[in-house]
Amino acid sequence: MRYSKEHKLETHARIVKKASARLREKGAHGIGVADLMKDAGLTHGGFYSHFESREALVIEAFTHAMDRSIENWRKTAAEKPPAQRLELIVTKYLTPAHRDAPAHGCAVPSLGADIARESPKTRKAFAAKLDEMIEMVAENFPESGPKTARRQAMASLSTMVGSLLMARIAGSGEMSDEILRAGRQAALGEAAPRKAATKAATKAPVRKTRGASVRVE
Amino acid sequence: MRYSKEHKLETHARIVKKASARLREKGAHGIGVADLMKDAGLTHGGFYSHFESREALVIEAFTHAMDRSIENWRKTAAEKPPAQRLELIVTKYLTPAHRDAPAHGCAVPSLGADIARESPKTRKAFAAKLDEMIEMVAENFPESGPKTARRQAMASLSTMVGSLLMARIAGSGEMSDEILRAGRQAALGEAAPRKAATKAATKAPVRKTRGASVRVE
DNA sequence: CCCGCAAGATGATCGTCATCATATAAGGCG
DNA sequence: CGCCTTATATGATGACGATCATCTTGCGGG
Numbered sequence: 001m002r003y004s005k006e007h008k009l010e011t012h013a014r015i016v017k018k019a020s021a022r023l024r025e026k027g028a029h030g031i032g033v034a035d036l037m038k039d040a041g042l043t044h045g046g047f048y049s050h051f052e053s054r055e056a057l058v059i060e061a062f063t064h065a066m067d068r069s070i071e072n073w074r075k076t077a078a079e080k081p082p083a084q085r086l087e088l089i090v091t092k093y094l095t096p097a098h099r100d101a102p103a104h105g106c107a108v109p110s111l112g113a114d115i116a117r118e119s120p121k122t123r124k125a126f127a128a129k130l131d132e133m134i135e136m137v138a139e140n141f142p143e144s145g146p147k148t149a150r151r152q153a154m155a156s157l158s159t160m161v162g163s164l165l166m167a168r169i170a171g172s173g174e175m176s177d178e179i180l181r182a183g184r185q186a187a188l189g190e191a192a193p194r195k196a197a198t199k200a201a202t203k204a205p206v207r208k209t210r211g212a213s214v215r216v217e
Numbered sequence: 218m219r220y221s222k223e224h225k226l227e228t229h230a231r232i233v234k235k236a237s238a239r240l241r242e243k244g245a246h247g248i249g250v251a252d253l254m255k256d257a258g259l260t261h262g263g264f265y266s267h268f269e270s271r272e273a274l275v276i277e278a279f280t281h282a283m284d285r286s287i288e289n290w291r292k293t294a295a296e297k298p299p300a301q302r303l304e305l306i307v308t309k310y311l312t313p314a315h316r317d318a319p320a321h322g323c324a325v326p327s328l329g330a331d332i333a334r335e336s337p338k339t340r341k342a343f344a345a346k347l348d349e350m351i352e353m354v355a356e357n358f359p360e361s362g363p364k365t366a367r368r369q370a371m372a373s374l375s376t377m378v379g380s381l382l383m384a385r386i387a388g389s390g391e392m393s394d395e396i397l398r399a400g401r402q403a404a405l406g407e408a409a410p411r412k413a414a415t416k417a418a419t420k421a422p423v424r425k426t427r428g429a430s431v432r433v434e
Numbered sequence: 435c436c437c438g439c440a441a442g443a444t445g446a447t448c449g450t451c452a453t454c455a456t457a458t459a460a461g462g463c464g
Numbered sequence: 465c466g467c468c469t470t471a472t473a474t475g476a477t478g479a480c481g482a483t484c485a486t487c488t489t490g491c492g493g494g
Contacts, residue, residue, distance in 0.1 A: 027244070033482060034480095043443050045484095047483085110333075112386055113331075117244060127390075130383060130386055154380075154400070155380075158396070158403065161378075162382070163372075165326075165329040165333070165378060171344055181368075183371070183372060185368070186375065225471065228472090249452080251450095259471095262473050263471060263472045266470090270453085271451090271453090
């Protein structure tokens with residue numbers, strides 16, 4: 001073989017990674033194979049030596065996005081003692097930066113409806129990832145039993161996802177920020193108002209680091 | 218003119234209505250002009266005498282879906298005394314029936330991401346509708362001041378939308394029902410468990426009334 | 435150093451889709 | 465009753481996109 005052993009794997013990974021961003025940005029049907037390949041620095045020709053079909057790439061890209069979210073949350077959680085983890089996750093999620101950068105954020109608000117339209121078999125795989133997300137968040141409700149923690153995690157996640165989606169519809173004005181604030185408070189269980197976190201997050205700008213795929217959650 | 222004055226308007230309305238359902242079902246790019254027209258009992262030819270472009274129909278259809286939701290909630294709310302309205306809205310929203318019938322349900326979970334991808338100008342119009350939804354729900358938090366009610370309405374709506382989206386990803390098994398239950402509880406502000414409502418809603422089947430557009434929220 | 439192979443590029447094909455030009459026909463009006 | 469306007473149908477056009485066949489080229493092995 002004339003290319004280094006991992007060359008193809010690397011290329012494959014790069015295509016998936018770029019596609020994952022672009023699909024979150026444009027939707028599952030919002031961009032074609034040629035553009036996706038161009039985005040990875042290639043032409044459209046070699047596509048079918050990497051993927052069986054466009055559909056296959058879409059599924060891989062969705063999966064990649066969800067995996068990155070989970071991984072990212074784990075890292076975020078590790079930054080703080082257990083008692084503050086939930087707050088950290090929620091406040092990192094519900095920021096204008098995340099709202100304004102769907103390409104680099106959580107896949108559920110941007111692609112959830114498209115995932116829901118996949119075949120039952122495919123959806124089952126995503127349901128498993130969703131379950132992972134839920135369990136990940138549930139670990140950060142230390143004051144409750146496991147059953148309750150799971151319920152609370154589902155509720156908080158729902159609120160996070162729904163707030164982000166609605167904030168994106170609202171654009172980037174005052175109402176949009178208002179939705180984010182309301183979501184933060186609710187996801188944290190209507191705890192006492194957290195002025196500091198709220199203020200800081202609200203004014204966080206969109207980061208842009210030389211085309212690199214920056215997580216904004 | 219040789220057709221009755223309202224003939225064209227009726228046809229136009231029928232196209233929008235059907236398209237609104239189909240687009241919720243398949244996504245903004247999930248179905249073509251010809252199929253949308255066929256769905257309204259027409260062929261594709263006359264399309265451009267009704268709409269300037271496909272895009273224009275999509276916008277009209279989105280708008281129609283959101284208007285119907287608002288109208289539907291108003292009706293739902295009127296059924297009960299103020300104290301029970303929120304619960305009624307939430308429990309009607311977070312049912313397996315609604316989850317399984319995106320075509321006849323709320324547009325935000327099914328089309329929210331597509332709406333968020335529209336031009337800022339278009340999005341502004343949808344933001345106004347979203348605001349209407351929020352105010353509508355806020356009216357049903359009688360125990361709070363207007364500012365708080367608005368925040369709570371945003372939070373409840375977010376939870377409702379996010380739960381439905383996640384429940385759709387999860388499919389229709391136990392986990393999906395679990396998400397709906399968690400969402401109901403959270404959206405109602407962690408009030409005392411409401412066994413009756415919860416049970417009844419969970420087993421409600423998908424209604425199907427001879428192709429008519431049945432609201433399931 | 436050259437050979438052979440596979441990664442990726444080029445370019446063709448076929449189907450689908452939005453849009454538009456023209457044809458048909460329905461039915462109110464004279 | 466027949467005509468004329470206009471809603472809808474038929475059919476064309478052009479663009480685009482997924483897929484595939486074939487060519488090019490870089491490099492690891494000999």
